[in-house]
Amino acid sequence: MNILEAKKYGKEQLKNSPSPDLDVSVLLQFVTGFDRTQLLLKRDCNLSKEQETNFLDAIKRRKTGLPVAYITGHKEFYGYDFYVTPAVLIPKPDTEILIDQALNSLALFYSKNENKDGSIKKIPEICDMCSGSGCVGISVLKALLENDGISVNCLPRMTFVDISADALEITKKNAERLLGKGEKLNNPENLTSALLKIRFIQSNLFENVPFSFDYILTNPPYVPHSESLELLKDGRSEPLLALDGDVGSDGEYSGTEDGLFLIKRLVPKCFEHLVCGGTLIMETGEYNAEQTAKLFEKTGFKNVHIEKDLNDMLRDVTGTKPHSLAFSSIA
Ligand SMILES: C[S@@+](CC[C@H](N)C(=O)[O-])C[C@H]1O[C@@H](n2cnc3c(N)ncnc32)[C@H](O)[C@@H]1O
Structure with a gap:
């Protein structure tokens, strides 16, 4: 042939x-x-x-419906080549806007924290919650290194969290592959120092995460239960765990149908794990972004807004934890 x-x-x-x-x-x-x-x-x-x-x-x-990316083991995301298996969601172009938003906000963070001699007062602490392939956190680190000229020493400390041990293995593999390459990281000393700044934690949301962050970036499962089952009928073999937003903390179907059951637990936990002034950026479905934004406000986040993706769909909800949480009381 x-x-x-x-x-x-x-x-x-x-x-x-x-x-x-x-x-x-x-x-x-x-x-x-x-x-x-x-x-x-x-x-x-x-x-x-x-x-x-x-x-x-x-x-x-x-x-059989198996996606090309699972056959080849590769998917391009934000210009980088990610290794994928059916243990992780295939990175989607819709998620690239989350990286842009994080990088814009980080540029402000770095300029606010720059000393007169060019050194950095505070290294940002970031959590990539629900990391899957690691495409969110790894793309942010790579773009900071390769496009924004941030040195390895000033790179954020990144904490990747996923409930699935198999998914976290893929996060690790991608971090080693993608942060071990690149002009700025091609000597083993740099590779070691970049990877030393990364934590990988298997955890149900923040259960095993005793840290606070300047940024939490997350693309959690947010698809309604019945729609997740419908999507999987085409043989795509993506993990239900990565799609279904209607599962409880025990992983069982909650009985809800808005894709928000996990997000309702996640938003207050993110608030607890952010430092004052810290930022949460969360991907949602176009159908539940507005409800998520209301949830952010109810939890206490300020400057809450929704960003649209390249297809003009409501996609990412962002909010800031206020600097002062004290309420004035009348004696
Ligand atoms: C929508 S995928 C996102 C993967 C990747 N961040 C991306 O953007 O392509 C959601 C991920 O959340 C993980 N996950 C589901 N429930 C979780 C939980 N309770 N705690 C932590 N991770 C969870 C899944 O294993 C899956 O890898």
């Missing part, structure tokens, strides 16, 4: 996929190691026996 024949076969087999051309192209790149241009130029080139077997197997798996 040559590349042209493989393309034709793949597209026919995947005609029910929403993106057969793209799927076949990515799977062929995966099995051959060619890029998109090489695939066009070498279309008469025969696949080796091993490549053909791997391609037919990949097509068979994709036909």
Whole structure:
């Protein structure tokens, strides 16, 4: 089978996929190691026996609904290549706005905390709650290093938290892969000091997290229960735990249908674990962002606002814990 024949076969087999051309192209790149241009130029080139077997197997798996990212083990997010398995949610473009917001706010944090000699008074403490692949916290660290010129010594201390041991393993693997590379980190000393600043904690929300943070960044499960089950029917194999927002602290279905059961526990816990003046940025569904914003206000957060994503959908809710929590009392 040559590349042209493989393309034709793949597209026919995947005609029910929403993106057969793209799927076949990515799977062929995966099995051959060619890029998109090489695939066009070498279309008469025969696949080796091993490549053909791997391609037919990949097509068979994709036909079951398994996402291309789980077949190749890779997903690009915020320009970085994340390793993914069905233990973690595949990073979504909707989440990139959370990184932009965090970086904008961190730029202010750094400028407020800069001494006259350029040194930094306070290193930000950040928690990536519900970390999954680690795409949120790792992208923030990488962008600070590579785009904003923050030195390894001044990088935030990042704490990744996930309830799933398997997901946390993937967070770790991505941190080691992505923070071990890069111009600024290519010597082992720097790698060690960057990774030493990272904590990985397996925990049900903040149960095992005895720290306070300047920032909590989180993309928690927020999809209503019945919609989560419906989504999984297409064979995508993403973990229900990563999607379903209607589970209780025991992991059992709570009986609610607004996707907010976990968020209702999470928001007050975030308030407790933020320093005064600290910021919470939380991804939500376009259908429950406004209710989440009300919950932020009810909990005591100030400057609460909702940010839209690139598709103009309500996406991230942000709030600040006030500097003074004291109420004036009349004697
Ligand atoms: C929507 S995924 C987000 C993953 C990743 N941060 C992203 O943006 O792609 C939610 C993650 O929350 C984790 N999770 C679910 N319930 C949790 C809980 N009670 N405490 C901590 N993590 C939880 C899941 O294991 C999953 O990895």
